[in-house]
Amino acid sequence: MRYIRQLLGPALGYLAFALPGKAAPVNHSAPASPPSVSIQFPVGANGPNAPVVFPLSNGFPNIVKGTPAFQQLTVQAHGSVSNAPPPPSFAADDLRSFKVIQIQETFEVYYFTQLLLNITNNVPGFEINDLSLKQDIIEKLTVIQGQEQWHALNAGGVLQHFNVSQIQPCIFKSPATDLTSAIDIAANFTAVVISSLQDVAVRLGQNGDSGVIRGVVSVVGQEGEQQGIYRTLGSDLVPSELPFLTQSTREFAYSSLQQNFIVPGTCPNDNTIDVPIFGTLNVLTTNIQAIDQVLTFSIQRDSTEGLGLVYLNQQNLPIVEAITNASTKNGVTTFSANFPFSQNSMNGLTIAAVVNSTGPFMNANDVANKTLFGPGLIYPN
Template sequence: MKLYKTPSRTRFQPLAFSTPDEIVLDFIIQPIMFTQQLITSATLLGLSAAYVAPRATPAGDGFPDPNPQQLLSIEQQADGLLSNLPPPPQLSNAGITNFQLIAFNENLEVSFFDEIIKNITSHTPGFSSNSSAYSETALLEILNTVKAQEELHAITAINNLEHFNAPLVPEPCTYKFPVSNLEEAITLAETLTAVVLGTLQDAEQSFATNGDDGAVRAVSSVIGQEGEQNGFYRSLLNLKPSEKPFLTTNVAAFAFSALQQFIVSCPFDITQIPIPIFPPLQVLTTAEPRDMYLSFSADLTGNPDINGGSDFSGLFVTYLVGQQLPISEPIINPQFDGGVLTFNALFPFTENIMSGLSIAALTNSSNFANADALVANTLAAPGLIQVNDMLTA
């Protein structure tokens, strides 16, 4: 039933609150009332003052190290078994890093969906759904299944890491999430999943480059499953279920950097995962489906290549959009104060049809051959930009 046999292991104990009251989110979620014309993740990722009370992933079902009976219970809730295929015959160092990031992300997603579920089941005032398509009972059933599926994704990554004696198997951390109502929670779920879908593309490319073909089939199945999830979230948000013909790609360093804002503390040294962490690129303007200038900011304190005397003429905002080559636009109106650089850059929507997710980075170069080339030339990232027209009927 398990992916393969693994020896018993000693795990870090995740941090947890001591009383049941502290398990409840410290916000009240209002009914989903879809009145926005546009939804942008900029207000959710780093700019919202309200957030979920920090806590660690619960262990009521044995996750992340369930016994056989607990695993069966998770599988039954997930509507499917953990794969019983043997592990890949080999896994490169890059492949191990890929699975470290996958496990790190899946642990976070398990905690995120657990928080939403606990608010619904605890009948937090204003937490009921007014969606005409899904009752509260149906929404709970769906989210519990999603949580169990994410647990199996995490367990698969963990099993691979342990089989190859990885130097670090990420444990659940303590998290906070910048949402203040159910609509924001579902919007954040959609944005996180869109970022994951781009990041798993990067993992597949890495597997192909490093001869880790044995991992490809299982990870590809997860890409499809995450896509099913995101179509559901987009439907709840009154958006077209399918975002665009080719989903926006991403790179591991941008995904890992984005996840840091949700971390309160971890029972391991995050720097043991050999992926760069960039300063956040804040998107200060709500993007619209038109050519326009967006405002950005980045705290570049401590960057030896940046100083107040620079004219910043060699800096760009570089966008990842769908499967296009990276799109670089020079920054304008730079202002540098106290280590924080604020500036504007063109959002070239019309020519590039930048619907759905675009990922922005502040770079010191342009004319990149592919997404991977951005990492060595990035000063701050990622800026996550969502442009979605609401359905009119």
């Protein structure tokens, strides 16, 4: 946060991201904002001053190859979707993975569209008074917004090729209140995406669809390029957080998306995804530092009997910790668990999960198979 505050000054005030169906709040008593920068990116169907809804003004997610919208997106994103032919067949399990990818990437399109609109329209908390800096940030985020469209369209194209219904956009939301928090949130969900795509690549290999792994890994690298700049801008962190990024699974990524960024009941056909959505694991400890400590969590359950807590960090074996100090009130159980930072060098993203097993666990998939609540996302640095 320190770095972006130095760049943007004291203008990083309060704003709740405008949710679909609500206009962004306007402070009529505030001083006049600096002039807006011209909008050169696809916005929501209802225009640049409305919350983001789909389809976007360029037709996304319904962009057809060879159309002007296709060509314009290629220019915006600095490249296009691959024109290589699809594989002759595709495992049902991998089609399931591509459904998760499509809904995740469609959310990211929403997120960066809303962020660009907030910056461009000088929404309180997102003002950038240096117009040269503002234009530079908008131009870079515009490229990213286009690239996220291609990520979603690529996944949707695979589904369509094999006559599987594409996942339609939901109504999305964000907890970001200003530019600093928006950048930090982008860094965090990008880390989760990178981790879960490892699982997708492994499944592709196991299911005999190895020909698609190259494309998935190219997206992992692209998302890593994004996360590095978000970590640097948002919290002034080292851009590359770990030597080997934390492992995860598509189940954890999809659960996190549903728990944090989707308005419940607004997805037209997410019932076809057929991937578990775990119960929510709330990480109650705030401002977690890179030290040994005891963390506090909560779950919607009357007891923690027979349960344990597992941490995923880097490519190491999952860490099992005992649940202690459990206390239940009104169906919510609060509990504690050790966070053994020093012994395990738990830098970067750590994923916590409440499981119904004592282990041992060999990898993230073993943990997901026994998970009842999760993921709890922890970023000490």
